[in-house]
Amino acid sequence: MLAHGMHAEGSTVAKRIAALGYDYGAQAKERSAGCNLCGAHGHSDAVAEQDRYGYPATCVVCRRCGLAYLSPRLSATGYTHFYAGVYRPLVSAYHGRRIDAESVQLEQRGYAARLATFLRPLLPFPPRTILDVGGSTGVVAGVLAARLDAHATVLDPAPDELAVAAAAGMETFAGLAEDFDPGERSWDLVLLCQTIDHLLDVGATLAALRRMTAAGGRAFVDILDLDLVLRREGSIERAVKVDHPFYLTRSTAAAFFALSGYMIVAECLSDDGHRGFVLAPAPCAEPDWPALGAGAEEFLDRLWALCRRS
Numbered sequence: 001m002l003a004h005g006m007h008a009e010g011s012t013v014a015k016r017i018a019a020l021g022y023d024y025g026a027q028a029k030e031r032s033a034g035c036n037l038c039g040a041h042g043h044s045d046a047v048a049e050q051d052r053y054g055y056p057a058t059c060v061v062c063r064r065c066g067l068a069y070l071s072p073r074l075s076a077t078g079y080t081h082f083y084a085g086v087y088r089p090l091v092s093a094y095h096g097r098r099i100d101a102e103s104v105q106l107e108q109r110g111y112a113a114r115l116a117t118f119l120r121p122l123l124p125f126p127p128r129t130i131l132d133v134g135g136s137t138g139v140v141a142g143v144l145a146a147r148l149d150a151h152a153t154v155l156d157p158a159p160d161e162l163a164v165a166a167a168a169g170m171e172t173f174a175g176l177a178e179d180f181d182p183g184e185r186s187w188d189l190v191l192l193c194q195t196i197d198h199l200l201d202v203g204a205t206l207a208a209l210r211r212m213t214a215a216g217g218r219a220f221v222d223i224l225d226l227d228l229v230l231r232r233e234g235s236i237e238r239a240v241k242v243d244h245p246f247y248l249t250r251s252t253a254a255a256f257f258a259l260s261g262y263m264i265v266a267e268c269l270s271d272d273g274h275r276g277f278v279l280a281p282a283p284c285a286e287p288d289w290p291a292l293g294a295g296a297e298e299f300l301d302r303l304w305a306l307c308r309r310s
């Protein structure tokens, strides 16, 4: 496929990105062990060989279930290094404005306020406890806890970000959701905000989320919907970015939720292509695999049509 990830303003953006000196192509990669949603091996088509930053990243789509993901991708160590020093400068270079801890916090406050307004009437009872998985400095957990009069807990792999949450009086745990052992504890409201696309194992994380959601409680998970991003960007290369190992759609997200024991009770859409889901614990259920396969085929046809047009 022809690389057309960069548009007219691309040369300035490309120069800014090149100035960071991060050689994505030279980093150690690992091939996916199989589709994270359906478990299929070798049933995927490569749909992009370059991402929006111009990095040589391969995105594949599983023909059995329609899940889009990077393969090969950076190892867990590679991603740790990427988030420690590359991610924020890269996103800043791409957008041409400074995106750092401060600007992110400001953005998150607005996001959290909108989320609290959306969630409040949908919750079956006022939550006493909230857990934010991948909750960073605790901005979202803090705003929600204040608005819903609940106690906030933040789970995140970055100790320096957690320190900010702890200083604000929140309970914190360092680690990844899939490795975290909460013992018998569960939370009335569990959040996974603007995080799922960055995970290395969506299925395991959702299973962990489910274990931590109190009976009768709720979870909120949002995805950057690949269908919506494609419609906006008009090309798969502009939708792919190395910071997102996974690219979910409404159907693949719903399949993940069913498998991990959640049912969708409400949804919302934001202008930037994020689709949010309010989830209630339910028995684990098999998704409709043939329907997902048919959806995958349609999706691939649409991609090839987009590719021929450009």
Ligand SMILES: [Zn+2]
Residues within 6 Å of the ligand: 035, 036, 037, 038, 039, 040, 062, 063, 064, 065, 066, 067
């Ligand atoms: Zn699959």
